[in-house]
Amino acid sequence: MPLRKQQKELAPVIIEAAEASCKEAQREELECSESSELEGSFDAGWQKRGSGWSYNSHTGHASLIGVNTGKVVEFDVRTRNCSICQYHIGKNEPNPPHECNVNWTGSSKGMEPDMACSMIQKLLLRMDIRFKHLPNGKALSGDKLKEELDKLAQSYIERADRLLNLGSTQSNESFNNSVASFAQKNRFYGGTKSLKARVSSAVMQKNEGYGWLSKSKKLKDNQRETVKEGDTYGGEIEVQEHIDTETIPT
């Protein structure tokens, strides 16, 4: 199987593993927390072809790292490009229905507060203490919950600059460096799922260390029963762990 196809199939496995790892890190972080509040540092990074991190970028990622565990408790990516859309635009033909990769149409700078808000919303929805800070500590559902989350998100947007400046720490910077090693900045990954897969790989490396391969294997084994990719599926996780985009054949 060509490596490119293997990576395409592998991407959802790595992403799923990273999301599970974040969920576990949230639990650990709360266990360590004296105040029973989840406290973390937030930072974002951008990828730009040729010249490193840049505000004029089509892709960005963000991380929230727990202060107690030093683990990534939430992450997100934004991309303004889709390789499928671009292919058809290039051929001057209409886009067929497809799973589009575009999840951001605003400015590069705007990715940062948007990721911060959606990560906070995800945390609130996921965590057991999710209703703690909502009015009267009431459990909310449906439209009411959405309304409260929007309000809360809005309050973060208003304070975004202050929050973002406070949040940037060494821990996030080291994570950004790790993302850069998985998603080499002179390459463009935003058009496909591979950017999220590479950010996910960095999450796994930070949260699980070198043991993350075995966790991924477990997920892969579960998938194998339904995916039925046969023997060719075996070595793929290893390829991803030692990702080296320079060796991908054209």
Ligand SMILES: [Zn+2]
């Ligand atoms: Zn598209």
